[in-house]
Every structure is written in C-alpha cells, then in structure tokens.
Amino acid sequence: MAGSAHAKPLLRRRPISNQRWHLPAFSRAIGGTKAFRPSHAQRDQPQGRNPTTAVAHLDHSLEVGGAELALVRMLQEGVPWKYLLCLPHRAPGSPEDVFSSIDDRCKHRAWVTHPAGTSRAGALGTVGALTRILFHASQLRLAKRFRAVDIVHANTSRAALIAWASVVGSDRLLVIHLRDNVDAEALGPWGYRALRLALSRADGVIANSRFTLDSASPILKGSAKRVVVSSPIGLKSPHNETLVPPTVERVGILGRLTPWKGQDIAIRAFAAAFSDSQVVLEIAGSAAFSESIYAQELRSLCRELRIEDRVRFLGQVDDIWGLIDQWDICIHASVRPEPLGQTVLQYLAACKPTIAAAAGGPLEWITDGVNGLLFEPGDELSLAENLIRLATDQGVRQGISRTLASERLVPTDQQVLNQYKHFFETLVPDLPDSEAGSP
Numbered sequence: 001m002a003g004s005a006h007a008k009p010l011l012r013r014r015p016i017s018n019q020r021w022h023l024p025a026f027s028r029a030i031g032g033t034k035a036f037r038p039s040h041a042q043r044d045q046p047q048g049r050n051p052t053t054a055v056a057h058l059d060h061s062l063e064v065g066g067a068e069l070a071l072v073r074m075l076q077e078g079v080p081w082k083y084l085l086c087l088p089h090r091a092p093g094s095p096e097d098v099f100s101s102i103d104d105r106c107k108h109r110a111w112v113t114h115p116a117g118t119s120r121a122g123a124l125g126t127v128g129a130l131t132r133i134l135f136h137a138s139q140l141r142l143a144k145r146f147r148a149v150d151i152v153h154a155n156t157s158r159a160a161l162i163a164w165a166s167v168v169g170s171d172r173l174l175v176i177h178l179r180d181n182v183d184a185e186a187l188g189p190w191g192y193r194a195l196r197l198a199l200s201r202a203d204g205v206i207a208n209s210r211f212t213l214d215s216a217s218p219i220l221k222g223s224a225k226r227v228v229v230s231s232p233i234g235l236k237s238p239h240n241e242t243l244v245p246p247t248v249e250r251v252g253i254l255g256r257l258t259p260w261k262g263q264d265i266a267i268r269a270f271a272a273a274f275s276d277s278q279v280v281l282e283i284a285g286s287a288a289f290s291e292s293i294y295a296q297e298l299r300s301l302c303r304e305l306r307i308e309d310r311v312r313f314l315g316q317v318d319d320i321w322g323l324i325d326q327w328d329i330c331i332h333a334s335v336r337p338e339p340l341g342q343t344v345l346q347y348l349a350a351c352k353p354t355i356a357a358a359a360g361g362p363l364e365w366i367t368d369g370v371n372g373l374l375f376e377p378g379d380e381l382s383l384a385e386n387l388i389r390l391a392t393d394q395g396v397r398q399g400i401s402r403t404l405a406s407e408r409l410v411p412t413d414q415q416v417l418n419q420y421k422h423f424f425e426t427l428v429p430d431l432p433d434s435e436a437g438s439p
Helices: 024-030 040-044 066-077 123-142 157-167 189-199 210-216 263-273 292-304 320-325 342-349 380-392 394-407 413-427
Strands: 054-058 082-087 107-109 151-154 173-178 204-207 225-228 250-254 280-284 311-315 329-331 354-357 373-375
Touching: 054 157, 066 342, 066 413, 123 157, 123 189, 151 157, 157 173, 157 189, 173 189, 173 210, 173 413, 204 210, 204 413, 210 225, 225 413, 250 263, 250 320, 250 342, 263 280, 263 292, 263 380, 280 320, 292 311, 320 342, 329 380, 342 354, 354 380, 373 380, 380 394
Parallel strands: 054 082, 054 151, 082 107, 151 173, 173 204, 204 225, 250 280, 250 329, 280 311, 329 354, 354 373
Antiparallel strands: none
C-alpha cells in the first residue's frame, strides 16, 4: 500500500479518559451496536501498547447522498477504532437525517447548516459559506470529545475545509476522502479553490478511484499518505451468477437525479432502442441537493417522447439489491468523467449486464465486451445501440453475468473496512486487529 512503510508519529498522545466513544466491534458479539463507555479500570489503564486511536468522521450534509450512505455503511459494519460522528445542525422541517440510524450519543452536532449550491455561489454567497465553515470548525475545536481525537476524516470535499480549519495549529491529523474529481467543473469555482487549500495541507487522502487520486496528486504535499479504496456499497458477501431470462423486460438506472448523472441521456436512448415494445425503464434515486427542477424536466421529457407509461420514477429506494436483482440491464450514463459511482459497483457486484459511460473510474473496473459494455459519455445513439445489442443477444448478457460472478471484483463492506483500517495504521499504528481477515 502506498505510503505504508513509514508511519507518521504523533507529537503527543491525548488522553481518552472521560470520553464517550463508539466501538461497535465490542458489541457485535452480543448482537447489538451500543455506545462504549470505558469502565473505571479501563479509563486508568492504556489498552494494549497505546490508547486506541480515535477518529472524527466529519460530514457537511444530512441529506441522502453517496458519500453519506457510504459513511453510514462503514460505521454500521463495525469499525475497529473509536469514532465521533461530526455533523451539522438539523433544522426543523429539514429532510430526513441519513445518519439517524447511528447512535446519537456518538455524534457531535454543530449549530450550523451548509446549504446546497454554495460552492457555485457569487461573492456574497462565498462570504456566507466561509463564515459557516469557520463557525463550524470553531465549535469542533471547543468540543472536549473532538479535542481527544487523533485523526479528522473529512467524508466529503465540502467537509474538507471545515476539517482543515478544525485541525490547524494542533497535532490532529487531517485525512480527506475524495469522491469527486478535483476540478472546477465538478466542484464549482470557490469549492475547487477551497479543496485545493485543504488538500495541500492533508496528512492523508483516501480516493474512490485512481482517476480521482490522479486529479489531486499534483496538489498534495510529498509526505501525504494516499490510497485508493472503493466505497462500501452494502455488500455483505459476493453474489453468484444471475439467471438471465431469454427476453429483456426491465432496464434500470440508479443514482441521484442531477444533470451530470445523465438520466436524460438514458431516457432518450431507451426511447430509441425500445420504441415499439413493452420494455420498462425504472429510474431509482431522489432529487437531492436542490435538483427538483431537473426531476420535473425528466418527466416532461418522457411525455415528449411518449413513453411516460413505460418509465417509472421510483424515488429513493431502500432495498437496492432487491431492485437491481429485478433489472435485466443496468445503465450508468454520467455525462462527465465519473470519479466512481457506487451504482456501477453495485451493478457489477450483482453480476448484472451493465452499460457504462467510458470515462473516469468505471474504466478501472469494466472491460468492454468482457464484463460489461461501454459507450461514449453523452452519446445517446451509442447507448441505444448497446441496449439493442444486449436486448437481442441473451448469450452476451449471460456471458457478462458469468464473468462477473467468476471475477468477484467488488470487495465486500468488511474488506473495504479492513482497507480503511490499514490506511489509518499508516498514520497512527496502534489500531486493534480487525475481527475479519484482510481482503
């Protein structure tokens, strides 16, 4: 693993006495996940060679998003380090908190919110966003539990600047999780500048693909540890080859409703490929982060193409695996290079015939014609041709499913968790052994 040869020593260790942490690994044996409270004896004695490492996981949002779901899955899996989940305030009447399943005793909530869209705001909006970031960071720095952590893990690009402001001048280590390509198009002008500032001071970076990491590498300092780890996708064990029916009845696309995810491209390609059939297109995902207008435009497009009776908008779906199992063909249609959407990994893990846009992270997982099909991003005609190819050739669909089942490329959540643990060990080498073996 890159950067694992020389662990960076801490200047000093912080006491963990009188802290309330979460250590799910201790509670899984009794069938539950509870807050871990050290006994008097445990408070007075170090655990093993050094006190157990503590990580603050910081997110800027409570809405359902890929990064937030990935963090929830990781914490629910049972991390072998003590953690504090740092979140913004939940305003009355706001959407459901994606972190509601995590024990509230393991959270720190700042009295601030971070509205969507501020990364592309004008001068006044930028001032407001920076004010909220500094206020959030100041509340963290004053929190007793936060001052006891060893590593601050920024779960999103927008959380990175908050994390940096919360560690500057201290010996807490900054780890930034990159799930977006580091460029102005993906992040917005000031969001891009803010992330560059935080990355230049990061002690470690976790990227969801080599493509994502390469976009950040020129900015990182030479001593920064770096690793590529795919996000946990809710996979408990590898799937087997799926039964491929002789005819295609359901095509699906999964992901947040936003223009760059290309749902409109998928709708147009579907209309061209299945103009005279009973095949159904299912679109799963909600219009989070202020994209409700785009969701309305998609419905209007279906009416314009006269396929509204064969396109189903499912909204946010909890049982992802049950839904994907019902799809005969899965589509990924991002119009700009995808860092690495979790949906692609979920399709592949489910051993489903998949068509993906040939740019960014998916190219690290899909070989065209072997374990999936690729098309030029934004090219609805190319996507339509691939849909027709899969729909008319059961052998191709079966071959892709069989290959995916034999390759088992996608790691389980436990294997991903082990990779996180090993990376944190390169920064603070005192984490306890994980209950499961390395991947």
